[in-house]
Amino acid sequence: xxxxxxxxxxxxxxxxxxxxxxxxxxxxxxxxxxxxxxxxxxxxxxxxxxxxxxxxxxxxxxxxxxxxxxxxxxxxxxxxxxxxxxxxxxxxxxxxxxxxxxxxxxxxxxxxxxxxxxxxxxxxxxxxxxxxxxxxxxxxxxxxxxxxxxxxxxxxxxxxxxxxxxxxxxxxxxxxxxxxxxxxxxxxxxxxxxxxxxxxxxxxxxxxxxxxxxxxxxxxxxxxxxxxxxxxxxxxxx
Amino acid sequence: xxxxxxxxxxxxxxxxxxxxxxxxxxxxxxxxxxxxxxxxxxxxxxxxxxxxxxxxxxxxxxxxxxxxxxxxxxxxxxxxxxxxxxxxxxxxxxxxxxxxxxxxxxxxxxxxxxxxxxxxxxxxxxxxxxxxxxxxxxxxxxxxxxxxxxxxxxxxxxxxxxxxxxxxxxxxxxxxxxxxxxxxxxxxxxxxxxxxxxxxxxxxxxxxxxxxxxxxxxxxxxxxxxxxxxxxxxxxxx
Numbered sequence: 001x002x003x004x005x006x007x008x009x010x011x012x013x014x015x016x017x018x019x020x021x022x023x024x025x026x027x028x029x030x031x032x033x034x035x036x037x038x039x040x041x042x043x044x045x046x047x048x049x050x051x052x053x054x055x056x057x058x059x060x061x062x063x064x065x066x067x068x069x070x071x072x073x074x075x076x077x078x079x080x081x082x083x084x085x086x087x088x089x090x091x092x093x094x095x096x097x098x099x100x101x102x103x104x105x106x107x108x109x110x111x112x113x114x115x116x117x118x119x120x121x122x123x124x125x126x127x128x129x130x131x132x133x134x135x136x137x138x139x140x141x142x143x144x145x146x147x148x149x150x151x152x153x154x155x156x157x158x159x160x161x162x163x164x165x166x167x168x169x170x171x172x173x174x175x176x177x178x179x180x181x182x183x184x185x186x187x188x189x190x191x192x193x194x195x196x197x198x199x200x201x202x203x204x205x206x207x208x209x210x211x212x213x214x215x216x217x218x219x220x221x222x223x224x225x226x227x228x229x230x231x232x233x234x235x236x237x238x
Numbered sequence: 239x240x241x242x243x244x245x246x247x248x249x250x251x252x253x254x255x256x257x258x259x260x261x262x263x264x265x266x267x268x269x270x271x272x273x274x275x276x277x278x279x280x281x282x283x284x285x286x287x288x289x290x291x292x293x294x295x296x297x298x299x300x301x302x303x304x305x306x307x308x309x310x311x312x313x314x315x316x317x318x319x320x321x322x323x324x325x326x327x328x329x330x331x332x333x334x335x336x337x338x339x340x341x342x343x344x345x346x347x348x349x350x351x352x353x354x355x356x357x358x359x360x361x362x363x364x365x366x367x368x369x370x371x372x373x374x375x376x377x378x379x380x381x382x383x384x385x386x387x388x389x390x391x392x393x394x395x396x397x398x399x400x401x402x403x404x405x406x407x408x409x410x411x412x413x414x415x416x417x418x419x420x421x422x423x424x425x426x427x428x429x430x431x432x433x434x435x436x437x438x439x440x441x442x443x444x445x446x447x448x449x450x451x452x453x454x455x456x457x458x459x460x461x462x463x464x465x466x467x468x469x470x471x472x473x474x475x476x
Contacts, residue, residue, distance in 0.1 A: 052392050053332050056339045056385050066328055070338040072310075077331055090304055093315055094291050100308040101294045107345055115353045116366065117373035128354060128366050135355035147294050154290050 003029035004062040006045050009038045011228040012180075012221075014071045014106070015059040020172040021075055023215040025082035031220070033058075072099045075169045084169040095163050098151065098170040102177055105144045106229060109177075109184065112136045113231050122226075122233070133236035137188040141181065145196045148174060152198035160201055167209070174199065175206035180230030185237045241267035242300040244283050247276045249466040250414075250459075252309045252344070253297040258410040259313055261453040263320035269458070271296075310337045313407045322407045333401050336389065336408040340415055343382045344467060347415075347422065350374045351469050360464075360471070371474035375426040379419065383434045386412060390436035398439055405447070412437065413444035418468030423475045 003022065007015025015031075022029045033042040045051070045060060045067075055069025061077075068074045076096055079085030085095045110118075115132040116125040148162070157165035162174065178199060182189045193200050206212055215221055224230060241260060245253025253269075260267045271280040283289070283298060283305075293307025299315075306312045314334055317323030323333045348356075353370040354363040386400070395403035400412065416437060420427045431438050444450055453459055462468060 049392075052394065053335075054385075054388060054392070055335070056342075056382075066331075068331060068335065070335045073331055073335045073338055076334065093304075093306060093311055096314065097291075097293070097306065097308045097311045100311055104294075111349065111353075115349075116369045117377070119373060119377055128369075131354045131366075135357060139355070139357055144294075147292075150292060154287075154292070156290065
């Protein structure tokens, strides 16, 4: 069985958290919307009335007869199947909790360039974005990264990962967030990273995983752009 | 063992989704921050360096030696323990997926009165809030409620609930959202509810559950206010 991933073509977006897990797991998957008639296929699945358990929005993952949506939910599933989460219930809950906190951070990143409405262009909410990004850069980046730094410091697994002593999907996701924040807010991140050496080190650990390194060097990894989640608008990076 | 719930005192907020599950389960719990020195106790847990797996933000649930955070994660745990979710992995994932979609909606509700920053007063982002709420009311309420209406229509369990034929924590959460939206956006909801009779019926089903009805009539249920998640600012309800 090949997994089928459905996500908006052309951007990393939230789909990238799923891609990183699939790549690290060396799982067979098709990135459907990047293929021929990709967007039409994505829309067809979103609107398919035969799916009893429809997703609200991409990313969607088809795994045999299962249709899954919501990034953290898909990762919860993949983590258990592919050894990217602990086997114990408490370990799975802790990994899920970290992933949900990453999801909150990601939502706030989106809010820096779309504070008013997702349906409006950036250009139509630029002034508001500037105010939102100022607060985000000053208050939220240090608070979130400081939290993950504390989690890393308190983990007795001592392998520099978030959960226990083995890599989980939460590590992959934190890598993606650091990577994205560096792209979107290079100045702010230069300051913030000084206070969070463990977070920086984890980013490097993930980047050097053989499967991840191969993925990042491939054309499967899309370039960042100002259509994605993490956007480089210099006016938002004080 | 009594559960200990930690949430900001004085408001329903995100803690209410956990309270509703605890009440429906008839679980023994202490709502710690509502007791004496409540806020100090909450802050102490948030800052406790002895907790190896700290939460980023309330709600927090202490269950024996487990410290859990993130609303959907706490509910995932409680759902399994108290029969408020299916026993199968696929059923648990589907319930979780619905809960995460509810969480996204809740986050957007928060964004209608705090589009720029959580750290600023409403009064300092009132103009932006008006723009954000206009889009939310016009586009997002119908889209989200329409989604849950579809989920209810496609559920072959035919008991009017979201998942299978038994009540889950996702039903309790959707009740809370409908209730909150009615408080915050009475005009918009009057229009939206005409298109979503199944969602309205589910709200009534939950409201009439004996444990929930008793809870809602008790002083444990806090009144809504303009300090909470769902706020009635007439200027935001076109």
